[in-house]
Amino acid sequence: MASSETHESNRRDFLYIATGAFAVVGAASAAWPLIHQMNPDASVQALASIEIDMSAIPVGQSITVKWQGRPVFIRHRTPEEIKISQETPLEDLKDPVARNAGLGGDVDASDANRVIQPEWLIVVGVCTHLGCIPVKNQGDYNGWFCPCHGSHYDLAGRIRFGPAPENLLVPKYEFIGDDAVRIG
Amino acid sequence: MSQLHGEPYQPKSGFMKWMESRLPIMGLLYPTAVTFPTPRNLNYWWTFGGILMFCLSVQIITGIVLAMHYVPHVSMAFESVEGIMRDVNYGWLIRYVHSNGASMFFIAVYIHMFRGMYYGSYKEPREVLWILGVVLFLLMMATAFMGYVLPWGQMSFWGATVITSLFSAIPYFGDMITQLLWGGFAVDNPTLNRFYSLHYLLPFMIVGVVVLHIWALHVTGNNNPTGISVKSKQDTLPFHPFYTAKDGFALVLFILFFAIFVFYTPNILGDPVNYEKANSLVTPEHIVPEWYFLPFYAILRAIPDKLGGVIAMFASIGVLFILPWLDTSKVRSVSFRPLYRQFFWILVIACIGLGYLGAKPPEGAYVIWSRILTAYYFLHFLVILPVLGILEKPRLLPKSITESVLGNGDGDKAESKG
Ligand code: HEM
Ligand code: FES
Numbered sequence: 001m002a003s004s005e006t007h008e009s010n011r012r013d014f015l016y017i018a019t020g021a022f023a024v025v026g027a028a029s030a031a032w033p034l035i036h037q038m039n040p041d042a043s044v045q046a047l048a049s050i051e052i053d054m055s056a057i058p059v060g061q062s063i064t065v066k067w068q069g070r071p072v073f074i075r076h077r078t079p080e081e082i083k084i085s086q087e088t089p090l091e092d093l094k095d096p097v098a099r100n101a102g103l104g105g106d107v108d109a110s111d112a113n114r115v116i117q118p119e120w121l122i123v124v125g126v127c128t129h130l131g132c133i134p135v136k137n138q139g140d141y142n143g144w145f146c147p148c149h150g151s152h153y154d155l156a157g158r159i160r161f162g163p164a165p166e167n168l169l170v171p172k173y174e175f176i177g178d179d180a181v182r183i184g
Numbered sequence: 185m186s187q188l189h190g191e192p193y194q195p196k197s198g199f200m201k202w203m204e205s206r207l208p209i210m211g212l213l214y215p216t217a218v219t220f221p222t223p224r225n226l227n228y229w230w231t232f233g234g235i236l237m238f239c240l241s242v243q244i245i246t247g248i249v250l251a252m253h254y255v256p257h258v259s260m261a262f263e264s265v266e267g268i269m270r271d272v273n274y275g276w277l278i279r280y281v282h283s284n285g286a287s288m289f290f291i292a293v294y295i296h297m298f299r300g301m302y303y304g305s306y307k308e309p310r311e312v313l314w315i316l317g318v319v320l321f322l323l324m325m326a327t328a329f330m331g332y333v334l335p336w337g338q339m340s341f342w343g344a345t346v347i348t349s350l351f352s353a354i355p356y357f358g359d360m361i362t363q364l365l366w367g368g369f370a371v372d373n374p375t376l377n378r379f380y381s382l383h384y385l386l387p388f389m390i391v392g393v394v395v396l397h398i399w400a401l402h403v404t405g406n407n408n409p410t411g412i413s414v415k416s417k418q419d420t421l422p423f424h425p426f427y428t429a430k431d432g433f434a435l436v437l438f439i440l441f442f443a444i445f446v447f448y449t450p451n452i453l454g455d456p457v458n459y460e461k462a463n464s465l466v467t468p469e470h471i472v473p474e475w476y477f478l479p480f481y482a483i484l485r486a487i488p489d490k491l492g493g494v495i496a497m498f499a500s501i502g503v504l505f506i507l508p509w510l511d512t513s514k515v516r517s518v519s520f521r522p523l524y525r526q527f528f529w530i531l532v533i534a535c536i537g538l539g540y541l542g543a544k545p546p547e548g549a550y551v552i553w554s555r556i557l558t559a560y561y562f563l564h565f566l567v568i569l570p571v572l573g574i575l576e577k578p579r580l581l582p583k584s585i586t587e588s589v590l591g592n593g594d595g596d597k598a599e600s601k602g
Contacts (some may be wrong), residue, residue, distance in 0.1 A: 044368045069370035073466050131349035132467040149485055149546050150470050165490045
């Protein structure tokens with residue numbers, strides 16, 4: 001008698017747990033659409049790539065274009081700027097990783113890994129600290145300076161000093177002609 | 185006893201008798217809001233609770249009216265707020281009351297919180313009451329932050345960018361979380377829309393937590409300037425008319441103060457850069473949050489590491505949650521704690537100093553001072569308070585609230601009964 005009672009209560013326990021687990025799964029799957037609706041929607045995703053004609057940018061100048069709601073800096077680097085960037089010792093870099101979406105992985109942040117053609121530096125113009133837009137040709141390394149909390153970037157968009165943890169992101173892009181690129 | 189009660193409600197009219205036997209709402213409200221036994225010695229620092237309720241009502245009423253004219257779209261938001269200022273009848277007044285009202289709300293809440301720290305109101309048995317207060321403070325900050333984004337000026341946009349980017353410091357999930365918050369790859373129209381929705385919602389959640397806060401208050405009763413507990417009926421007065429009158433008088437003065445800002449200098453507390461429409465390609469030279477966030481912003485910037493700064497900023501509010509257990513002294517009020525009194529004022533000065541530094545550019549001596557004061561802020565809560573409770577020799581406490589008010593002569597006691 002006693003043993004059959006224990007048996008009964010075990011079956012009950014199982015049913016409680018199974019019902020509870022089912023309710024949790026149900027609640028979670030009902031919650032997911034309510035959370036996922038906040039993620040970038042189809043119209044935002046559709047702006048994924050843009051094409052830019054860079055032939056009008058003289059050497060030493062740069063432009064800012066808007067991509068996915070964010071600024072992208074396109075800088076036509078001078079030979080000296082390229083030289084300085086290439087000769088920067090890797091030990092001097094605060095963030096040793098290339099942060100190049102086109103290369104991925106953990107390749108080092110040498111200048112070669114930050115560009116496709118050395119004359120053209122293309123980076124997302126969003127400070128990796130808290131998202132302000134750095135100002136060009138300022139700061140200790142003449143690349144960019146972020147006024148918000150004082151981050152200094154060099155001529156390859158690499159963080160050299162300040163609170164920003166990472167180099168400016170290099171977006172995925174490809175050349176579609178001599179002086180034109182498709183970003184995204 | 186689960187709740188302190190004043191004299192119960194006695195329905196007089198036939199209608200109220202009929203009503204009370206169906207929905208005893210007066211039976212609930214009367215002993216908690218009218219005859220509620222309140223310590224007889226509360227000073228004016230105790231009027232800020234009522235003032236806060238007033239501020240919340242003002243924000244809700246003016247907010248609902250603003251929402252009738254405001255358009256939450258990046259192409260119209262800024263223009264619709266200008267429309268409120270220029271075209272809507274009394275729109276300028278309603279908006280200035282709402283935008284200055286947020287500042288008044290924070291002035292009141294900071295006084296209310298420091299009052300709690302001065303008189304030890306967070307101590308046993310009021311820990312939950314205090315924690316609910318910190319929750320209210322967090323909800324207020326979230327509401328004010330999202331409200332400030334709505335007019336879609338330069339500071340709205342860049343403030344939103346910097347603050348939401350704080351979450352990108354979280355390891356591994358950071359970028360996922362910021363995209364989820366933005367609904368895109370940067371602050372944009374989806375962000376504005378959801379902030380509007382939440383800015384409308386959160387004040388009503390605040391109302392809900394206020395109900396819990398008052399409920400907890402009515403279980404333990406008010407603290408008072410002596411910090412000693414109510415011992416007899418002699419120590420208390422019915423809330424009405426004694427404290428309704430005192431609160432009312434303080435409220436009138438507060439409204440006068442509020443009105444000076446609204447009518448004479450409505451923009452002094454705001455940043456002029458926010459009258460420039462948001463531009464996602466140009467960051468203003470100095471990004472400065474509204475004054476009420478400055479101490480926390482200074483703490484964020486004091487730490488040279490991104491994740492570290494974010495953790496320090498949240499921890500500076502987090503310590504308030506465990507304050508009841510960090511302070512090891514059994515004595516509540518500063519009146520009987522000679523050493524704590526000094527440290528209390530040093531903390532106040534440190535907080536004001538952090539506020540000042542939060543508005544300055546992050547360079548040179550400003551950064552060094554931010555670090556010193558940030559370190560001191562945490563030192564106060566994590567080291568000084570626990571140690572002080574053990575080392576400090578408190579002064580002799582009076583036997584009762586009545587004794588502290590009237591002295592301990594017998595004649596005085598007899599008089600107080602009369
Ligand atoms: C806890 C209460 C509240 C606080 C602290 C608060 C705070 C703020 C702040 C700081 C602003 C920006 C003011 C400016 O510079 O223009 C704002 C704007 C706004 N708020 Fe609130 N608010 C509260 C409640 C509400 C409620 C309940 C509603 C609606 C039902 C509302 C609707 C609006 C609207 C439509 C705007 C945009 C118009 C404008 O910028 O003046 N608010 N709020
Ligand atoms: S956002 Fe650039 S330094 Fe903080």
